[in-house]
Amino acid sequence: MAQKLTPDARRAALESLPKWHDAEARDAIERRFVFKDFNQAFAFMTRVALVAEQMDHHPEWFNVYKTVDVLLSTHDADGLTERDVTLARKMDAFAAAFGI
């Protein structure tokens, strides 16, 4: 089972993910992705979905038109784990391919 990050590891992870911030209500991280249009936003979501399924680790996300709001946390660990950091990095890479 995934272990919650230690405070030091958590701080280091967030420093390496400057586009993500702490969620207010939970031990989780969030990022808003704003694409050019729905086509791009859903293409991004599709790439993420395939990876999420492969990792068996899924985001919580909200989409309206070109905006995708993502929250990452690990349910089993009741907080942030290395799996969230890995998924966040993949999302950043996929978004970067769209120039985001």
Next chain:
Amino acid sequence: MAQKLTPDARRAALESLPKWHDAEARDAIERRFVFKDFNQAFAFMTRVALVAEQMDHHPEWFNVYKTVDVLLSTHDADGLTERDVTLARKMDAFAAAFGI
């Protein structure tokens, strides 16, 4: 431009969409879809995305694992229109294909 439904048309539309309910804060309708797993939930979202893009009418939706919460409203009309009803019916049909 899409016209907001009249109160009578709105009532009739909602009676014909028994799995949908009025949103609390806005002139919109909502439905929660609970699938078997993420694979089904995202397959549903993909079918909806293709139709939404074709209609140029997009849902607001939130997904976590096997659950998809959808809100439909027409931004240009600041409320519910025939386009929302059409999209809701398509969503119901796609979900029904998964036995939902």
